[in-house]
Amino acid sequence: LLWTSPLEAVGGRPELPWSAHATPWTLVEGGQVTRRPGAPALVVSSTSWTADEDFGQLLQALLIVDAKLVAEAGHEAVLNGSGYRIVVVITGKGPLKEHYTRRMRETPLLHIAIATMWLEPADYPQLLGSADVGVSLHTSTSGLDLPMKVLDMFGCNLPVCARGFSSLPELVEDGVNGRIFETAEQLAAQLHELCAPGEGAVDARETLRTRLAASEAARPRWEQNWRAAAAPLFEVQGGVHNRRGTRLMALVVICAALILSAAMMFIAGRSTSS
Numbered sequence: 001l002l003w004t005s006p007l008e009a010v011g012g013r014p015e016l017p018w019s020a021h022a023t024p025w026t027l028v029e030g031g032q033v034t035r036r037p038g039a040p041a042l043v044v045s046s047t048s049w050t051a052d053e054d055f056g057q058l059l060q061a062l063l064i065v066d067a068k069l070v071a072e073a074g075h076e077a078v079l080n081g082s083g084y085r086i087v088v089v090i091t092g093k094g095p096l097k098e099h100y101t102r103r104m105r106e107t108p109l110l111h112i113a114i115a116t117m118w119l120e121p122a123d124y125p126q127l128l129g130s131a132d133v134g135v136s137l138h139t140s141t142s143g144l145d146l147p148m149k150v151l152d153m154f155g156c157n158l159p160v161c162a163r164g165f166s167s168l169p170e171l172v173e174d175g176v177n178g179r180i181f182e183t184a185e186q187l188a189a190q191l192h193e194l195c196a197p198g199e200g201a202v203d204a205r206e207t208l209r210t211r212l213a214a215s216e217a218a219r220p221r222w223e224q225n226w227r228a229a230a231a232p233l234f235e236v237q238g239g240v241h242n243r244r245g246t247r248l249m250a251l252v253v254i255c256a257a258l259i260l261s262a263a264m265m266f267i268a269g270r271s272t273s274s
Contacts, residue, residue: 024087025130040087040113041195044127044158045135046149049094053137056100057163057184059107062088062114064188069111069196085111086195088135089127091119128156132205133194135187136162142260146171150178154216159208161190177215178208 022028025039047053069085097116104114119127128134138147143166150171153160160178162168174180179194181187194204220228233253 040084041132042130043086043088043133043135043195044131045090047090047092047094049092049097052139052141055137057187058135058137059103060184061187061191062109062112063107064185065192066109066112068192084113085197088112088114090116093118125156128153128158131158134158134160136160139163139165143167154212157209157213159205159212161187177212
C-alpha cells in the first residue's frame with residue numbers, strides 16, 4: 001500500500017468506514033449490504049510493469065484530476081473526514097514496479113489514494129467486478145497485440161479508459177464500450193467525467209456499462225469468428241478437410257507465431273533494459 005494505512009487512505013474518521021463489517025464503499029443495514037453514500041470511485045489497472053505501459057502518464061493524469069477536485073471541494077474536504085474521492089488500485093508484478101512505486105509515493109495527492117497489490121487468481125475478477133472504471137496503459141511494442149486486461153475488464157462489464165495505439169479500435173470503440181486516450185490530459189478529462197463526486201459521473205458510468213453490455217452481446221462468438229476468419233485458411237469447406245493442406249498451413253501458422261513471439265520478447269527485453 002502507498003498510504004500509511006487503509007484507514008488513512010480511504011476512511012476519513014477511522015471508526016466510520018470499517019466498523020460493523022462495513023467498508024469505505026458499503027454499509028450493513030438490517031443485515032443488508034448497501035452502497036455507502038458518497039463512496040469514493042474505485043479505479044483499477046493491472047500491469048506487468050514493463051516499458052509497454054507508461055504509468056507516468058497515469059500519475060500526471062491523477063495530478064490534473066486531483067487539482068480539479070481541490071478546486072471543486074477544497075483542501076478541507078479530506079481533513080474534515082469526508083474521505084478520498086477516488087481510490088486507484090494497481091495489481092501485478094514486474095521489473096519497473098519499484099520505479100513507479102517510488103514515483104507514486106512522491107506524487108502529492110489530496111483527494112486521490114493509490115494502492116498496489118498482488119491478488120490471488122480468484123480475487124482478481126471480484127476486484128474488477130467491484131470497480132467503477134478500468135484503466136489500460138498498454139501500448140504494444142509491435143502495435144499489433146491487444147491488451148488481455150481489457151478483455152478481463154469487459155468480461156466483468158467494467159468500462160475501460162485505454163491508451164490508444166494502431167490496433168486498439170479492434171477491441172475498444174471510443175464512447176461505445178470504453179474510452180480511448182492519447183495524452184495524460186485526455187485521460188484526466190475521462191477520469192474526472194467518470195469518477196468525480198456527484199450523479200453526473202454515476203450516470204456517465206452507467207451509460208458506458210449499458211453500451212458495453214450491448215456491445216459484448218452483439219460481438220461474434222468464438223466459433224463464428226473461427227468460421228469467418230480462420231477456417232478458410234485451413235481449407236475447411238463443407239465439413240471436408242484437405243488434410244495435407246491443413247497440416248501444411250497449420251505448420252506455417254505455428255512457425256510464424258513462434259517467430260513473432262520471439263521477436264516481441266527480444267524487443268521488450270531491449271526496451272526494459274534500456
